[in-house]
Amino acid sequence: MFKTKTASSKINPDQTDTLIGEGSTFEGKIKSEASIRIEGSIIGDIESSGDVTIGESGCANSNITARDLVLAGQLNGNVEVKGKLTICTTGVLNGNITAQSFIIEPGGLFNGTSKMTVNKPAAAAALSQKELKASS
Helix, strand or coil: CCCCCCCCCCCCCCCEEEEECCCCEEECCEEECCEEEECCEEECCEEECCCEEECCCCEEECCEEECCEEECCEEECCEEECCEEEECCCCEEECCEEECEEEECCCCEEECCEEECCCHHHHHHHHHHHHHHHHC
16 A cells, blocks of 8 residues: 655655645644645745745745745745745745745745855866966
């Protein structure tokens, strides 16, 4: 009836593993190696190795750490993503962000401060190029 995962099975961060459905409320911290989708309400921090998606009906009072975040609902809290944060037309973010890439679609709202990060491999390559030119 239930699938059992063996120690050798790997969780895919590209697949949505956790869904908080519309009409549902969750209180507590979520930590997941896969992606998370929120259509209901959550109060508590979210930590994901994959992506986090907050749908149009979703509402989160959370600090979020993830690979990427797509926000079409409401989020009150701070965000730290390794990649891209997208605030959709219906999205509202009240909080501070740290991201490598940040997109706000027309109609999306952002109230807070933002800090852009640099992709470490790209930054290291740029630094190496500068060192090569300096030594020439």
